Amino acid sequence: MDGISEHAKRLHFSSIVIDTHDDTTQRFLDAGFDLGARNALGSIDITRMKEGGLGAIFFSIWIPSKIMGPEAVKRALAQIDAVHEQVRKHSSDLMLVTTADGIREARKQGKIAALIGIEGGHMIASDLGVLRRYAALGARYMTLTHSGNAEWADSSTAKPEHNGLSEFGKDVVREMNRLGMIVDVSHVSDKTFADVLEISKAPVFASHSDCRAICDAPRNMTDDMIRALAAKGGVIQINYHIGFLSQEFRNAEKAHPEWDKAIALEVQKRCGDRQGCQLIQGDLVTREYVLRGDLPRVEWTKIIEHIDHAVKIAGIDHVGLGSDFDGANMPFGMEDATKLPQITNALLEKGYSEGDVKKILGENTLRVMAEVEFVSRELNATK
Amino acid sequence: MRLVRVSLIACLLVTGFLLSQVATGDDIADRAKKLHFSTIVLDTHDDTTQRFFSKDFDIGKRNPDGHVDIPRMREGGMNAIFFSIWIDGRIMGPAAVQKALDQIDAVHENVNKYSKDFAFCRTAEEVRRAHAQGKIAALIGVEGGHMIGNDIRVLRMFGDLGVRYMTLTHFYNDEWADSSTAKPEHNGLTDFGKQVVREMNRQGIMVDISHVSDKTFYDALEVSKAPLIASHSSCRALCNHVRDMTDDMIKALAAKGGVIQINYEKSFIDQAYKDAEDKLSGGVVAMIDQLKKECGDNDECMNKKMNEMSEKATAEGKLPHVSWERIIDHIDHVVKLVGADHVGLGSDFDGASMPEGMDDCTHLPRITEALMRKGYSDDDLRKILGGNLLRVMEQNEVVSREMRAAQ
Numbered sequence: 001m002d003g004i005s006e007h008a009k010r011l012h013f014s015s016i017v018i019d020t021h022d023d024t025t026q027r028f029l030d031a032g033f034d035l036g037a038r039n040a041l042g043s044i045d046i047t048r049m050k051e052g053g054l055g056a057i058f059f060s061i062w063i064p065s066k067i068m069g070p071e072a073v074k075r076a077l078a079q080i081d082a083v084h085e086q087v088r089k090h091s092s093d094l095m096l097v098t099t100a101d102g103i104r105e106a107r108k109q110g111k112i113a114a115l116i117g118i119e120g121g122h123m124i125a126s127d128l129g130v131l132r133r134y135a136a137l138g139a140r141y142m143t144l145t146h147s148g149n150a151e152w153a154d155s156s157t158a159k160p161e162h163n164g165l166s167e168f169g170k171d172v173v174r175e176m177n178r179l180g181m182i183v184d185v186s187h188v189s190d191k192t193f194a195d196v197l198e199i200s201k202a203p204v205f206a207s208h209s210d211c212r213a214i215c216d217a218p219r220n221m222t223d224d225m226i227r228a229l230a231a232k233g234g235v236i237q238i239n240y241h242i243g244f245l246s247q248e249f250r251n252a253e254k255a256h257p258e259w260d261k262a263i264a265l266e267v268q269k270r271c272g273d274r275q276g277c278q279l280i281q282g283d284l285v286t287r288e289y290v291l292r293g294d295l296p297r298v299e300w301t302k303i304i305e306h307i308d309h310a311v312k313i314a315g316i317d318h319v320g321l322g323s324d325f326d327g328a329n330m331p332f333g334m335e336d337a338t339k340l341p342q343i344t345n346a347l348l349e350k351g352y353s354e355g356d357v358k359k360i361l362g363e364n365t366l367r368v369m370a371e372v373e374f375v376s377r378e379l380n381a382t383k
Numbered sequence: 384m385r386l387v388r389v390s391l392i393a394c395l396l397v398t399g400f401l402l403s404q405v406a407t408g409d410d411i412a413d414r415a416k417k418l419h420f421s422t423i424v425l426d427t428h429d430d431t432t433q434r435f436f437s438k439d440f441d442i443g444k445r446n447p448d449g450h451v452d453i454p455r456m457r458e459g460g461m462n463a464i465f466f467s468i469w470i471d472g473r474i475m476g477p478a479a480v481q482k483a484l485d486q487i488d489a490v491h492e493n494v495n496k497y498s499k500d501f502a503f504c505r506t507a508e509e510v511r512r513a514h515a516q517g518k519i520a521a522l523i524g525v526e527g528g529h530m531i532g533n534d535i536r537v538l539r540m541f542g543d544l545g546v547r548y549m550t551l552t553h554f555y556n557d558e559w560a561d562s563s564t565a566k567p568e569h570n571g572l573t574d575f576g577k578q579v580v581r582e583m584n585r586q587g588i589m590v591d592i593s594h595v596s597d598k599t600f601y602d603a604l605e606v607s608k609a610p611l612i613a614s615h616s617s618c619r620a621l622c623n624h625v626r627d628m629t630d631d632m633i634k635a636l637a638a639k640g641g642v643i644q645i646n647y648e649k650s651f652i653d654q655a656y657k658d659a660e661d662k663l664s665g666g667v668v669a670m671i672d673q674l675k676k677e678c679g680d681n682d683e684c685m686n687k688k689m690n691e692m693s694e695k696a697t698a699e700g701k702l703p704h705v706s707w708e709r710i711i712d713h714i715d716h717v718v719k720l721v722g723a724d725h726v727g728l729g730s731d732f733d734g735a736s737m738p739e740g741m742d743d744c745t746h747l748p749r750i751t752e753a754l755m756r757k758g759y760s761d762d763d764l765r766k767i768l769g770g771n772l773l774r775v776m777e778q779n780e781v782v783s784r785e786m787r788a789a790q
Contacts, residue, residue: 137543
């Protein structure tokens with residue numbers, strides 16, 4: 001770990017570092033992947049999580065948003081099962097938990113806390129019974145949409161059809177409050193976000209989003225949105241995807257839509273239908289375009305810029321980490337989980353206090369989880 | 384307090400001694416009642432789950448129809464129940480998975496709603512604890528392998544959601560196992576079907592061989608590392624129905640430590656009734672197809688019509704009367720065949736036509752009394768009422784732990 005101060009190392013490895021968004025689950029479905037071994041590709045495995053001091057990880061359950069109805073339910077179940085199976089298989093290193101206390105307990109036992117987030121409301125097939133069973137199986141947040149609209153909520157990257165949340169969408173948010181699931185507003189349209197803030201009785205979070213003031217992508221949050229999120233006690237978990245971090249990269253991508261297609265074609269050639277492989281190779285092929293000068297190089301320090309921006313407008317209590325590892329294009333210097341101590345080092349160098357850094361690394365997320373759990377208990381008690 | 388309890392026990396012992404000396408009719412009624420209401424009475428098959436989807440049904444209240452609700456369970460001393468998850472066997476794939484999840488959810492929601500009366504249980508130990516706390520143990524069984532969508536991963540998720548047995552088929556074959564009431568296509572269990580059985584062993588989900596073909600039964604018996612159950616089947620020697628088990632099958636099941644849970648459905652327990660019904664409707668599957676035309680997907684309606692049909696035909700003399708005492712005949716047949724360790728109760732309440740005198744679960748104490756009159760010991764009665772099933776559950780739990788540890 002070159003360039004990391006002793007102070008930063010000590011702080012980093014004594015803090016609970018939480019990552020709220022990792023697409024590693026897709027790799028579980030591909031034959032031959034072993035979470036226990038150090039992998040040459042991708043960003044996450046137990047060895048590298050330990051090396052990077054990552055103490056809690058939300059494994060993302062994800063299928064493309066065009067798959068809906070019962071098929072979506074069955075596939076989501078298969079992925080939840082894959083997470084459970086990996087945790088069983090590596091039970092000396094991992095512990096499946098569902099609460100803030102659970103994360104602290106895993107830490108005490110020297111284990112990495114494994115949690116589950118559902119990335120896209122389309123996976124409940126408009127069925128609250130299914131939502132409740134996901135919660136029973138351990139899902140602790142649900143992103144209301146992915147790239148396409150769900151049957152009851154608009155996405156930031158699709159044509160609006162519901163003017164935000166439909167009436168049923170509001171029921172979904174209320175039920176999530178009752179179940180103690182965090183409502184995740186990453187991916188959703190600005191109007192959906194506003195509707196959620198109005199309906200939710202508990203703080204909400206953005207599991208993997210950046211600041212639109214720095215990079216004007218619809219997936220990112222405006223300063224006003226971040227302030228409103230913070231006013232309700234929520235957290236924005238900064239995403240490391242270069243297309244969301246860097247305006248320059250985004251501009252270059254937009255100027256050459258043919259590259260996007262070429263990259264997709266090459267990924268298809270390398271992976272076929274294997275989703276986990278596609279996500280990993282997407283990152284690698286994009287990097288090849290950067291290395292030959294076609295796309296701009298984005299440094300990991302961009303992550304710090306976004307963290308710092310969110311802190312400046314919303315305060316230290318409302319920012320965290322949501323890497324999008326194994327599901328996005330990583331900046332140079334943040335290729336995998338082993339690089340995480342750099343974030344601690346950079347924030348200390350910027351003058352952040354130890355307490356402030358701990359909040360960003362995980363304590364803010366733990367606070368939101370605890371508050372969501374509290375609201376759930378209250379709602380169930382008054383039933 | 385302790386002193387009171389000691390003298391109470393002493394008193395009971397003396398009473399018990401005296402009663403065993405002079406076993407007059409009324410004494411037996413009294414003793415049977417005491418035993419029935421102090422032990423675990425476990426029913427492994429109730430289709431009450433379907434009623435959760437009807438606006439008119441509330442399990443917390445006494446209902447004028449059907450067989451099971453909390454007040455009547457209390458009155459009948461039924462304190463452990465397997466709620467059956469069931470959808471038509473012709474619905475397969477992802478649609479079956481989602482519908483099964485909805486029903487699993489409905490059981491959990493109802494258990495949560497009435498948490499003063501119900502305790503959701505996953506193990507034999509939890510059932511015993513619920514009983515000690517005066518609660519009704521609620522468990523889940525999935526009635527038909529078609530609901531896993533041909534996917535072991537879904538099976539595991541059902542296990543994690545509390546499912547403690549799965550009937551390998553319903554009336555139709557599924558993708559990997561033959562049913563007793565359909566044309567064989569897999570010669571019993573396919574290789575994948577065998578994998579399903581092994582995975583059920585690993586998860587501690589009991590393998591239920593009610594409904595399956597004889598060949599599927601023998602395949603399951605060979606593959607399974609844990610004892611099997613027939614959650615709701617009766618004896619073919621007394622009523623020649625494919626849904627029932629032959630003496631050979633019951634012996635083989637028992638030799639592996641399993642248990643047959645006697646079904647109260649009239650056409651499974653009474654030969655004359657079965658013969659007359661076959662003539663009238665062309666068999667159980669044809670009858671259900673006919674009802675389906677009238678009721679569509681409304682299972683509440685299906686059950687109602689089925690009972691109405693049976694009652695009407697009986698009143699018109701087209702179907703014979705069947706007494707609840709046939710249940711005793713079936714229990715006694717199994718006990719004579721393989722002993723008292725391998726039989727229990729799997730009523731099929733809210734999913735079948737009940738014999739006269741067993742109109743709902745309030746009549747369960749009759750079973751205990753009738754068996755006691757036959758000379759069954761208290762120990763044997765406790766086994767039949769629930770102990771046998773709990774033993775099988777525990778053995779399945781041990782096998783599950785061993786298989787997981789060996790991984």
